[in-house]
Amino acid sequence: MARPAKKSQDPVEGQTFPARVTRTHGRHHFVTDASGRTFEAHRRGKKSDVVAGDNVLCSEPHGNVVAIERVLERRNLLYRSDAWRIKELAANLDLVAVVFAQRPAFNPWFVWKAVIAARCENIPVLLIRNKTDLVEDAARMEDFCRLMQDDCGEDVIAVSAVCDGEKAAEQIAARFAGKTVLLVGQSGMGKSTILNTLCPEAAARTQEYSHALNLGKQTTTTTTLYQSTFAGRENAVIDSPGFQEFGLAHIDALGLLGAMPDIARHAEGCRFYNCTHTAEPGCSVRAALADGKIRPERYDFYCALMAEIKNRRP
Numbered sequence: 583m584a585r586p587a588k589k590s591q592d593p594v595e596g597q598t599f600p601a602r603v604t605r606t607h608g609r610h611h612f613v614t615d616a617s618g619r620t621f622e623a624h625r626r627g628k629k630s631d632v633v634a635g636d637n638v639l640c641s642e643p644h645g646n647v648v649a650i651e652r653v654l655e656r657r658n659l660l661y662r663s664d665a666w667r668i669k670e671l672a673a674n675l676d677l678v679a680v681v682f683a684q685r686p687a688f689n690p691w692f693v694w695k696a697v698i699a700a701r702c703e704n705i706p707v708l709l710i711r712n713k714t715d716l717v718e719d720a721a722r723m724e725d726f727c728r729l730m731q732d733d734c735g736e737d738v739i740a741v742s743a744v745c746d747g748e749k750a751a752e753q754i755a756a757r758f759a760g761k762t763v764l765l766v767g768q769s770g771m772g773k774s775t776i777l778n779t780l781c782p783e784a785a786a787r788t789q790e791y792s793h794a795l796n797l798g799k800q801t802t803t804t805t806t807l808y809q810s811t812f813a814g815r816e817n818a819v820i821d822s823p824g825f826q827e828f829g830l831a832h833i834d835a836l837g838l839l840g841a842m843p844d845i846a847r848h849a850e851g852c853r854f855y856n857c858t859h860t861a862e863p864g865c866s867v868r869a870a871l872a873d874g875k876i877r878p879e880r881y882d883f884y885c886a887l888m889a890e891i892k893n894r895r896p
């Protein structure tokens with residue numbers, strides 16, 4: 583016999599309203615409601631389970647302050663991780679836009695890891711090569727884009743947010759229209775500059791990177807969601823602080839291979855069904871590598887992550 587429905591324990595049922603988290607800073611949050619009003623928000627019960635992009639239920643405002651009563655189920659969550667902790671980046675995304683450029687210090691592994699993290703959460707990816715106005719190392723960047731487009735099947739666009747912001751905004755807006763998009767990348771690559779070309783009202787702070795250190799200055803310090811209208815649609819663009827290492831302590835061998843089509847497409851003919859494509863005899867991936875069908879730098883990256891995965895096993 584069906585049990586009678588349990589009476590809701592929610593103490594503020596009927597008095598809550600939906601909102602979206604636009605910014606979190608420690609225990610300090612901001613949310614925006616459907617009519618675009620912004621409130622300062624505190625999580626009920628001092629829980630720290632809120633990230634930018636979350637859909638939440640808030641209790642009626644007292645002044646300009648609300649309590650976040652409940653975090654609604656997430657469609658997805660992009661995060662990075664190391665052996666000690668998980669760093670949540672943003673939730674309920676339609677697209678992860680990875681921004682990269684040759685200056686300061688381009689790190690292809692950052693881009694590759696960001697792509698894998700997104701793929702493992704089933705979030706579509708756009709790669710944005712920024713700073714096409716820089717001549718130095720341009721050939722290297724073009725080659726990297728070819729690799730990502732032709733071998734890995736990624737959607738790649740090339741822009742100069744500073745020298746041709748209008749065209750950059752046009753190209754990017756077409757891809758972002760109607761979506762919630764997270765901008766992610768190493769510090770100094772131009773995420774906030776790109777945001778500003780799309781939504782000038784964001785007026786996000788940008789800063790010249792350190793030429794002495796060839797490093798970004800971590801100008802953006804909190805992940806922030808900007809709601810905006812462009813390309814005739816409602817959009818949400820999330821700017822995030824740059825960081826150095828995109829930790830992937832949460833992925834397994836299957837997830838890794840599934841997110842590397844340039845390697846996976848050669849894995850059909852291995853002698854052993856459980857071949858890891860690192861040292862086994864009769865490996866069709868290593869045969870493809872020897873034939874020049876796989877980029878050595880991608881294979882090295884794959885082996886480094888596989889070694890991490892194997893070392894993690896209890």
Ligand SMILES: Nc1nc2c(ncn2[C@@H]2O[C@H](COP(=O)(O)OP(=O)(O)OP(=O)(O)O)[C@@H](O)[C@H]2O)c(=O)[nH]1
Nearest residue numbers: 743744770772773774775788789790800801802824
């Ligand atoms: N030459 C050139 N410089 C650019 C371009 N886009 C951005 N920059 C410059 O790169 C520097 C860093 O840009 P930001 O937008 O602050 O970079 P960010 O990725 O937001 O950096 P963090 O907030 O530290 O993560 C600034 O001096 C920008 O003016 C571009 O297309 N060409």
Ligand SMILES: [Mg+2]
Nearest residue numbers: 773774801802
């Ligand atoms: Mg920034």
Ligand SMILES: [Zn+2]
Nearest residue numbers: 852857859865
């Ligand atoms: Zn193999």
